[in-house]
Amino acid sequence: MRIIAIRAAARRTLLAAGVLVAAAACTAAPDATPTAASGPHWVASWTSSPSTPIPPEILPPGATTPQLEGNLRYLMRISAGGDSVRIAMSGGPSVPYLAIDGATIALSDAAGIKPDTMQKLAFNDQAGVTVLSGGTVWSDPVALSVAAGDVVAITLHLVEPVSPPQADKQLVVSMLPGDDRTTDLALEGATTIVARPLVTAILVDNPDVDRVIVAFGDSITDGNGSNDPLMRGWPDYLAARFRAEGLQNIAIANQGIGGNRLLEEGVLGESALTRFDRDALSVPGVTHIILMEGINDIGLSGLTLNGMSRSYRTLGTSDIVAAYSQLIDRAHARGVKIIGATLTPDLGSFLPGYATDEKEVIRQMVNDWIRNESAFDAVIDFDAAIRDPQDEGRLTDAYNSGDSIHPSDAGYRAMADAVDLELFQ
DSSP states (O other): OOOOOOOOOOOOOOOSSSEEEOSSOOOOOOOOOOOTTTOOOEEEEEEOOOOOOOOTTTSOTTOOOOOBOSEEEEEEEOSSOEEEEEEEEOOGGGOSEEEEEEEEEEEEETTEEOGGGOEEOOBTTBSOEEEETTOOEEOOOEEEEEOTTOEEEEEEEESSOBOOOOOSSOOOEEEEOSSOOTTOSSOTTOEEOOOOOSEEEEEEEOTTOOEEEEEEESHHHHTTTOSOTTOOHHHHHHHHHHHHTTOTTEEEEEEEOTTOOSSOOOSSSOOHHHHHIIIIITSTTOOEEEEEOOHHHHHTTTOOOTTOSSOOOOOOHHHHHHHHHHHHHHHHHTTOEEEEEOOOOOTTOSSTTTSOHHHHHHHHHHHHHHHHSOOSSEEEOHHHHHEETTEEEEEOGGGBOSSSSSBOHHHHHHHHHTSOGGGGO
16 A cells, blocks of 8 residues: 555634634644655654543542643653654643743753753744644744654743643653743752643654654553653654664654543543544654554443443444444545554453453454454554463563553563564665
């Protein structure tokens, strides 16, 4: 199948007196196809999908929604380099009004921010921007040379406090209340907050990057269970493999959301069927999608958790296969290859009723379909890479983060090692 880059018009409503972005499904990107007349070739080098609040029945006792205020500094490891860079920002559907009046970008290393790389970001030539619920805004580009594997520091100053959804993956998010400190090399006295980032993408201008892989899935894709905040699960370990092989033409966008499901809303995000266009097909430069999703459809099927008025819908193998088929057709219609990844083991889960012998049968049947029906353009067998050879319904001990669902860093590395790099060359 011929791979073509995705054309999707970015639509922004820009008003004077601070750029105001209307609440539309505007994560779509400008044309990323490099031609003699098209100018810059923007590709996604780091991403995080907006999510919805954690339902009360899922929250641990005493947990509250985090409130962010003042200065926020994010550290993200990018997967591809370029000579110019810009960011995308969104509060997602959970934040009705997101306003900043200052933002900076810089490179960071073990010693901290590199002073000579600090640059102010602008939005339509203005320092501030307001984004309404569900909207997305891109910053103006800045000339900053970045390389694959660099750690980028992005600092925002919020006009008003916001309460984004909690994250199930620890990101380096430092918060310092008060006046604009976005150009400070160190945010002395800052605290670390766990929340979905308001920065949803780092884009680089690089005509040599002709492969953009979207890792699309749930918390196992997002990296829950990893202890390294700069390594978000198997996608970052896969990006490290590409760097080690000298493959500088490939970028990886991690669009995993904890608790995400193929067919149902809630538990931290819109369903895969709902968000696929926004979070996969509209990622700038996308050529390949690795789909690893469905374990939450199986695990939550039929459960009634604390505080719920009704049970989650009971789903079976045919429901999951039908969802896969829909996503495959939609990817192929846009000229994008879609690779199926098998579902990893979860027996021993801490959540009562989530992983049972009956549900294990469904997981095995789904994996058999992924492996044998040739519906996907290729298959990555993550299940075989990290399961216990003596008990195939469970993670092997060395790859278990401790909750029997999410891999450890060693497990995520093993998953990345199971990917045939020839799929993307």
